[in-house]
Amino acid sequence: MRLFASAPPRRTTTPFSLVLAAVLLLVGGLLLALPDRADAADTLISQGRPATSSSVEDVTFGPEKAFDGDPATRWASAEGVDPQWLRVDLGPSATVSRVKLVWEAAYATAYRVEISADGVTWTRLATETAGNGGTDDWTGLTGQGRHLRVYGTARGTPYGYSLYAVEVYGTSGTTPPPTGAFTVVAAGDIAAQCTASSSSCAHPKTAALAQRIAPAFYLTMGDNQYDDALLSDFRNYYDKSWGAFKAKTRPVPGNHETYDPAGPLAGYKSYFGAIAYPQGEPYYSYDQGNWHFVALDSNSFDDPAQIQWLKDDLARNTKGCVAAYFHHPLYSSGGHGNDPVSKPVWRILYAAGADLVLNGHDHHYERFAPQDPDGRATAGGIVEIVGGMGGAEPYDIETVQPNSQKRISGTYGVLKLDLTDTTYTWQYVGVDDRVKDSAPTYTCH
16 A cells, blocks of 8 residues: 655654754644645546546446546456556646555556556656555656556456546646547457357457447448348347447448348348438438547449438538548558548548548558548548458458558457547557557547
């Protein structure tokens, strides 16, 4: 149990007269300093702030529980895995002077307290190498940034890491804190023709991961069911995994949904029904917070009706942030490569100030820097993510495209998107609950 960050004073022998004089001086100093100490009291700046974590034991132990001010609730990570981390968004330019941790029985023997301006580059504020649980109160800290995290590297028990509370004290930034925070889980290229009875079957594992994250809703980027997306296959495979949260899923079709012998998208439409056709077509839009989401069918980007609907939909939009998702990526370093069928849609989205595009088709994870439809890097461009590792056989990275910032192949997982009224960021999380990539935090156009 740590009470202070600083080392304890060295013990020495002192004559009584000197001790008495020191005590009198100390008391007098405290009396004179009392008003200033009250004025300079640390302010709690972390309670109720948006929080994320590397994993959760289950949905009842989410990262927000460590910041809700309730001493009976807690965050808990997946068991038996190092490292793990818990992170809170304090708002722009927060200054941190103190961090108090209240551990549950599953504590850390070694961990770091770190701060970051962008969620990518971290500066260490405190280090514990011999933790014994209880309460750790790190005082006298000096740090400035937006994100603070507790990064556990060694567990004190065979279980995971668990914190009743992380209290961050200091001064909030002058910029108003982000509001309307919510989380979305996304993946494409999901259900191979296998079930959890096979240890090599991946889509039950990505489904379990998606449920542990417990987002506001789920979205898919096509090729939901392999190989020909028959209704019977949806029922036998997809429904046994990702079907567990079907009611909270907002899908789009991929090219495999067009291979159904009963007709293009026949099994897809029969399985999802109004969930995939809320506006009568396989393309639709909806809002969450200050975000406008546009779900498109990239199999029919040559359909004038869909293109006109997209233009009209974006013209009516009143939200400050725009995300679109569809199957075929305009840019990809994977086996399928760039798909020019999506360029006209990119031009429409770019002209409307869209922020984010999510795709599948290539079976890997990749993120791109903001770029325009012609592939020129620009701060006002669209951020594209390829997230095709939902369960289908992985593809190799073949030709690295300009503006590609990170590529991962062979590791199944999902996108965990954290959005606010003005910003967005995400992590690519593997089925082992470990974060494989963390993106910068972007501000909506």
